[in-house]
Amino acid sequence: MSTSGHMSHCFPFNFTRRGHMMQHRCMATASTPTPLAAAKTMFISQSTVRLPDRVFDPECSTRQVYDEGAKEVALSVLSGINSSIFAYGQTSSGKTYTMVGITEHSMAEIYAYIDQHADREFILKFSAMEIYNEAVMDLLSSDATPLRLLDDPEKGTVVEKLTEETLRDKGHLLELLAVCEAQRQIGETALNETSSRSHQILRLTVESSAKQFLGKGNSSTLQACVNFVDLAGSERASQTAASGMRLKEGSHINKSLLTLGKVIRQLSGGRNGHIPYRDSKLTRILQSSLGGNARTAIICTMSPAHCHVEQSRNTLLFANCAKNVVTNAQVNVVMSDKALVKHLQRELTRLENELKFPGSASLSTHAEVLKEKDEQIKKLEEQLKELMEEKDTVQSELENFRKVASDDHLNCLKARRWVLALSYTYDLVDQDLLIDAQPGLFPRRPSNHVFDSIDECQENLVAYPDVPDVSDEHCKEVQCVETNGLRERISQESFHAQKPETPEKERRPMMDQAEDCTDEEKRDESITKTAENAIELYACDSDPSFEIEKPNVDEEPLALKRCVVSSRDTVLARSSSCKASFMVIPNSWFDDSTSMNMTTPPSENFKFPPRRPEKVRRNLFPEKVASDAITDNSTGNAEEESAADDTSRVTEVKQQTEQNDASQPQENRAQAGTDSSTSTTFESPSRWSFDFPKKQQEIIELWHECHISIVHRTYFFLLFNGDHTDHIYMEVEHRRLSFIKSSSIADGEPNATVASSLKSLRNERDMLYRHMVRKLSGAEKESLYSKWGIDRSSKQRRLQLSRLIWTQTDMEHVRESAELVSKMVQHLERGQAIKEMFGLSFSLNLRSGRSFSWGGA
Numbered sequence: 001m002s003t004s005g006h007m008s009h010c011f012p013f014n015f016t017r018r019g020h021m022m023q024h025r026c027m028a029t030a031s032t033p034t035p036l037a038a039a040k041t042m043f044i045s046q047s048t049v050r051l052p053d054r055v056f057d058p059e060c061s062t063r064q065v066y067d068e069g070a071k072e073v074a075l076s077v078l079s080g081i082n083s084s085i086f087a088y089g090q091t092s093s094g095k096t097y098t099m100v101g102i103t104e105h106s107m108a109e110i111y112a113y114i115d116q117h118a119d120r121e122f123i124l125k126f127s128a129m130e131i132y133n134e135a136v137m138d139l140l141s142s143d144a145t146p147l148r149l150l151d152d153p154e155k156g157t158v159v160e161k162l163t164e165e166t167l168r169d170k171g172h173l174l175e176l177l178a179v180c181e182a183q184r185q186i187g188e189t190a191l192n193e194t195s196s197r198s199h200q201i202l203r204l205t206v207e208s209s210a211k212q213f214l215g216k217g218n219s220s221t222l223q224a225c226v227n228f229v230d231l232a233g234s235e236r237a238s239q240t241a242a243s244g245m246r247l248k249e250g251s252h253i254n255k256s257l258l259t260l261g262k263v264i265r266q267l268s269g270g271r272n273g274h275i276p277y278r279d280s281k282l283t284r285i286l287q288s289s290l291g292g293n294a295r296t297a298i299i300c301t302m303s304p305a306h307c308h309v310e311q312s313r314n315t316l317l318f319a320n321c322a323k324n325v326v327t328n329a330q331v332n333v334v335m336s337d338k339a340l341v342k343h344l345q346r347e348l349t350r351l352e353n354e355l356k357f358p359g360s361a362s363l364s365t366h367a368e369v370l371k372e373k374d375e376q377i378k379k380l381e382e383q384l385k386e387l388m389e390e391k392d393t394v395q396s397e398l399e400n401f402r403k404v405a406s407d408d409h410l411n412c413l414k415a416r417r418w419v420l421a422l423s424y425t426y427d428l429v430d431q432d433l434l435i436d437a438q439p440g441l442f443p444r445r446p447s448n449h450v451f452d453s454i455d456e457c458q459e460n461l462v463a464y465p466d467v468p469d470v471s472d473e474h475c476k477e478v479q480c481v482e483t484n485g486l487r488e489r490i491s492q493e494s495f496h497a498q499k500p501e502t503p504e505k506e507r508r509p510m511m512d513q514a515e516d517c518t519d520e521e522k523r524d525e526s527i528t529k530t531a532e533n534a535i536e537l538y539a540c541d542s543d544p545s546f547e548i549e550k551p552n553v554d555e556e557p558l559a560l561k562r563c564v565v566s567s568r569d570t571v572l573a574r575s576s577s578c579k580a581s582f583m584v585i586p587n588s589w590f591d592d593s594t595s596m597n598m599t600t601p602p603s604e605n606f607k608f609p610p611r612r613p614e615k616v617r618r619n620l621f622p623e624k625v626a627s628d629a630i631t632d633n634s635t636g637n638a639e640e641e642s643a644a645d646d647t648s649r650v651t652e653v654k655q656q657t658e659q660n661d662a663s664q665p666q667e668n669r670a671q672a673g674t675d676s677s678t679s680t681t682f683e684s685p686s687r688w689s690f691d692f693p694k695k696q697q698e699i700i701e702l703w704h705e706c707h708i709s710i711v712h713r714t715y716f717f718l719l720f721n722g723d724h725t726d727h728i729y730m731e732v733e734h735r736r737l738s739f740i741k742s743s744s745i746a747d748g749e750p751n752a753t754v755a756s757s758l759k760s761l762r763n764e765r766d767m768l769y770r771h772m773v774r775k776l777s778g779a780e781k782e783s784l785y786s787k788w789g790i791d792r793s794s795k796q797r798r799l800q801l802s803r804l805i806w807t808q809t810d811m812e813h814v815r816e817s818a819e820l821v822s823k824m825v826q827h828l829e830r831g832q833a834i835k836e837m838f839g840l841s842f843s844l845n846l847r848s849g850r851s852f853s854w855g856g857a
């Protein structure tokens with residue numbers, strides 16, 4: 001590239017077009033109107049690969065520099081992309097020499113391209129200007145008047161009145177180039193005898209259209225310009241020995257080059273802040289080429305002379321910044337009105353489609369949206385299923401309520417029967433005994449008879465006309481039995497003594513008392529007798545061994561006393577009515593709303609083994625039984641054997657009791673006899689702490705076998721935790737459960753009681769299932785699912801959980817179940833319940849406030 005020998009290197013730096021389409025309104029044309037000036041210009045994005053930066057050695061020809069560093073940029077103009085090629089460097093480093101060669105090669109190739117593309121019509125325009133001492137001069141005009149720079153909103157900076165020649169051919173261009181060269185300010189300096197004293201800008205505008213569309217109104221035209229810029233060289237006055245005019249020129253040159261350096265530096269830093277295009281005419285005119293819609297190549301020239309090392313360094317610094325500048329070159333398409341309308345219509349359709357389907361730009365997006373919707377549908381289906389399950393449960397409950405409501409009358413009648421049983425000695429104790437005592441007074445009924453239906457009950461009432469009808473008010477009497485019956489203690493002797501001899505006229509007032517609910521005392525008196533006896537009978541029948549442990553029955557507290565039976569007490573034996581009184585032990589300590597088992601008639605809850613009352617009677621009244629055996633031959637040998645067994649068992653129990661009393665430490669007995677409050681502790685605390693786990697486990701197993709209410713189990717389990725005063729309650733519970741168990745399978749197979757209990761359990765589980773939603777947090781539920789082996793993805797996991805509660809008898813499961821239920825049941829916290837309610841609550845509780853409610857239910 002060197003011609004004079006003192007220039008050796010050339011650095012072409014290409015400004016690279018990046019980014020995408022920008023609606024850059026720019027017409028890089030002169031002020032002279034062109035045939036396409038009225039048309040609209042569109043900018044179309046085009047991906048362009050950034051050219052590599054190159055360093056050329058002194059021996060490189062200008063052709064090589066052009067080919068490898070400037071050609072692609074220069075020829076971009078044929079594709080509708082603006083381009084610029086700069087030469088930057090110190091004075092006399094070969095800028096002008098290089099740019100002349102680059103311009104010629106470019107022009108030659110442009111014309112060669114035009115020649116090769118006959119299908120397109122090209123229009124080439126040429127303009128030239130120089131900036132001399134900060135004045136813009138038209139190089140194609142003889143007028144030396146400086147031109148003004150105008151800011152056009154569409155075209156950017158425009159040089160006013162700049163001559164733009166439409167080229168006829170290549171020769172015409174060469175002529176104009178010659179004119180420019182002639183017009184340009186050149187001066188002699190110490191470094192260059194033909195030193196350029198101005199910045200020269202040669203501009204070639206190329207417009208091309210496909211010939212086939214020309215004149216049809218729908219053609220589009222590519223329009224772009226290429227600038228060949230030969231900058232004046234930076235110089236030092238000391239080196240150029242400039243003075244006077246040359247010094248002034250040098251000052252302007254340096255000033256404008258300084259601004260160019262600032263702009264390049266600013267642009268290379270990412271366009272942050274103000275870019276001082278307007279600080280010089282050079283940067284103002286080249287604004288679009290430096291940081292706008294153009295591809296740009298900068299050729300930096302340096303002198304190898306050692307004395308120019310500082311200038312060379314500055315040139316390299318400039319080049320280093322320039323290579324980082326990024327421009328936004330676009331393909332400039334000028335469209336006719338018709339073509340523009342067509343294009344805009346297409347664009348409108350596209351935008352409408354985007355509006356119709358927002359966010360659905362791609363198939364992948366569609367798939368994602370569909371997947372999301374599917375998941376939402378699945379969740380909703382799951383929720384719907386759970387809601388349907390809840391609805392079914394509630395419906396079934398509603399049906400139960402309705403049934404209960406419709407059976408209300410039935411229940412009252414059943415309660416009436418029970419009250420009758422309580423009120424009349426005829427049926428209170430054992431009709432067999434009464435009949436035996438006063439034969440003929442009452443018609444005989446099967447000793448173990450249990451009413452199976454209300455019809456039978458009514459028939460029975462008809463069959464016993466002496467028994468007055470009891471109003472529905474007696475339904476309330478049932479409650480009295482529970483609330484008051486246990487408070488009073490009636491002498492067994494007086495009760496027993498009055499019972500057989502009570503004449504009908506004496507019994508009648510008792511009946512009146514039962515009917516008169518306004519007189520509570522009288523009612524209590526008549527009913528509580530039977531209630532107490534019922535309790536005693538219960539204890540009697542459950543486990544004789546319990547009696548053995550009792551050191552002093554007379555001194556036992558009331559609660560205990562009612563659970564302990566002496567051989568004398570058992571004379572009351574059981575009757576169907578007695579059995580009723582504690583057959584209605586609530587299987588479910590449950591909400592009133594679910595207490596259908598509460599309304600279950602006592603006689604339907606449990607049924608005695610058919611032969612059992614007879615056996616008890618035989619044991620207790622062997623003489624009477626013997627006489628009965630004479631008059632009633634219906635009893636067989638088996639019964640006699642059984643009676644003998646029972647008799648021997650009672651005898652054995654008595655013997656054991658005596659032995660136990662004898663072996664009991666004196667101090668214990670003394671204490672038991674003097675301190676009734678502590679006499680409930682049958683065993684020493686140390687022994688009880690040893691026996692408690694065993695007893696507790698037995699009770700748990702009995703709960704399981706007897707299908708006892710979950711809430712009851714939970715309540716009991718949480719309340720009684722090994723304290724020595726718990727002994728009595730646990731003993732009572734144990735006996736109660738033992739009795740229920742033996743009664744429920746008395747016939748060798750489960751009776752209706754089991755089904756009823758199971759139904760109650762199911763209802764409880766349903767309630768648990770519903771309450772889990774509100775009472776348990778998501779984390780708690782998740783933890784339980786995993787702990788109890790429930791598949792967390794299962795749709796019925798909550799239902800499964802409710803079905804697993806209290807289904808095992810191992811202590812860990814029991815404890816977890818109790819904790820879980822306590823969370824869901826109101827008033828189940830420790831301390832809110834009283835232990836006493838477990839000791840003697842054996843009577844019917846139709847509307848008792850003691851029933852536990854579900855929180856929020």
Ligand SMILES: Nc1ncnc2c1ncn2[C@@H]1O[C@H](COP(=O)(O)OP(=O)(O)OP(=O)(O)O)[C@@H](O)[C@H]1O
Binds near residue numbers: 004089197
């Ligand atoms: N590659 C080259 N081969 C041969 N001669 C060259 C070459 N480059 C430059 N010259 C000669 O060097 C001299 C200075 O070159 P040129 O005028 O191009 O420098 P310049 O950088 O334009 O100087 P200024 O900034 O002062 O205008 C000219 O006589 C030119 O012919």
